[in-house]
Amino acid sequence: MSQHHVTTAPAAATPIDDEERDVLSPNCPSRVILSRIGERWTMFVILALSRAGTLRFTELRSRVGEVTPKVLTETLRALEADGLVERRAYADSPPRVEYSLTPLGESLLEPIAAMREWAERHVPEVLASRERATG
Amino acid sequence: MSQHHVTTAPAAATPIDDEERDVLSPNCPSRVILSRIGERWTMFVILALSRAGTLRFTELRSRVGEVTPKVLTETLRALEADGLVERRAYADSPPRVEYSLTPLGESLLEPIAAMREWAERHVPEVLASRERATG
DNA sequence: CAGGATCCATAGGGATACTG
DNA sequence: CAGTATCCCTATGGATCCTG
Numbered sequence: 056m057s058q059h060h061v062t063t064a065p066a067a068a069t070p071i072d073d074e075e076r077d078v079l080s081p082n083c084p085s086r087v088i089l090s091r092i093g094e095r096w097t098m099f100v101i102l103a104l105s106r107a108g109t110l111r112f113t114e115l116r117s118r119v120g121e122v123t124p125k126v127l128t129e130t131l132r133a134l135e136a137d138g139l140v141e142r143r144a145y146a147d148s149p150p151r152v153e154y155s156l157t158p159l160g161e162s163l164l165e166p167i168a169a170m171r172e173w174a175e176r177h178v179p180e181v182l183a184s185r186e187r188a189t190g
Numbered sequence: 191m192s193q194h195h196v197t198t199a200p201a202a203a204t205p206i207d208d209e210e211r212d213v214l215s216p217n218c219p220s221r222v223i224l225s226r227i228g229e230r231w232t233m234f235v236i237l238a239l240s241r242a243g244t245l246r247f248t249e250l251r252s253r254v255g256e257v258t259p260k261v262l263t264e265t266l267r268a269l270e271a272d273g274l275v276e277r278r279a280y281a282d283s284p285p286r287v288e289y290s291l292t293p294l295g296e297s298l299l300e301p302i303a304a305m306r307e308w309a310e311r312h313v314p315e316v317l318a319s320r321e322r323a324t325g
Numbered sequence: 326c327a328g329g330a331t332c333c334a335t336a337g338g339g340a341t342a343c344t345g
Numbered sequence: 346c347a348g349t350a351t352c353c354c355t356a357t358g359g360a361t362c363c364t365g
Binding site for chain 2: 175
């Protein structure tokens with residue numbers, strides 16, 4: 056993620072008729088979002104929050120059961136940085152922090168649902184095919 | 191990927207009210223497909239094939255410009271194993287191999303489109319947010 | 326042409342232990 | 346409670362060179 060691959064062909068008349076090339080850019084919309092939701096715990100966090108509305112750090116953890124705090128924190132920070140999740144910290148003692156989806160995060164639920172539907176309908180075939188291939 | 195987490199609760203009245211837990215299974219439909227399309231070159235290959243219909247190995251490469259043959263091969267093999275891409279080899283000389291989407295692969299274009307639309311509409315916000323966060 | 330074979334770098338994830 | 350702080354490991358992806 057630290058590479059830039061500066062495709063800055065300056066003012067030269069670069070014929071950008073093809074959207075194909077776009078897919079390769081680190082800033083390609085699809086890539087940005089797909090690489091984000093493709094990460095290990097992202098989907099879980101988003102779906103958990105979409106159901107619960109609001110969850111505290113430990114609640115989130117307990118729904119997974121296997122995430123280490125470090126990794127969960129990283130996931131949440133990334134989602135927060137992307138504006139998909141809101142982190143609200145209260146100055147209580149003991150500390151209390153609540154996570155929830157932002158409107159932007161909620162808007163993502165729709166394409167996610169489409170993907171899930173496809174997955175539920177077709178992944179059995181994928182798995183079968185995969186098994187045939189590897190044995 | 192070697193775990194199974196066989197969710198085959200036979201006849202036992204296992205209260206599978208929560209789909210949440212499912213997300214964690216390696217065989218969770220969503221995870222299967224998301225981790226596949228989340229891989230570095232998968233989307234590119236699928237989209238390229240969806241436009242061209244059929245492409246040879248080198249044609250595919252030239253559309254990317256940066257994939258090494260090894261990685262492209264791995265990507266294609268994975269897609270093939272999943273039944274999303276068809277590989278047709280002709281016994282010519284020089285060798286000729288053509289890749290295309292299977293019907294299953296084509297059916298995936300729909301949810302992908304939904305995701306792309308969301309991405310194109312909202313990723314600017316994500317990027318802006320991301321910039322605000324990291325500076 | 327369409328890869329196979331090798332070697333290598335790194336990042337994503339994880340295990341553990343500790344703290345404001 | 347809600348995280349830090351460390352150390353560590355493997356898989357993914359890449360660079361290179363070679364070949365049926």
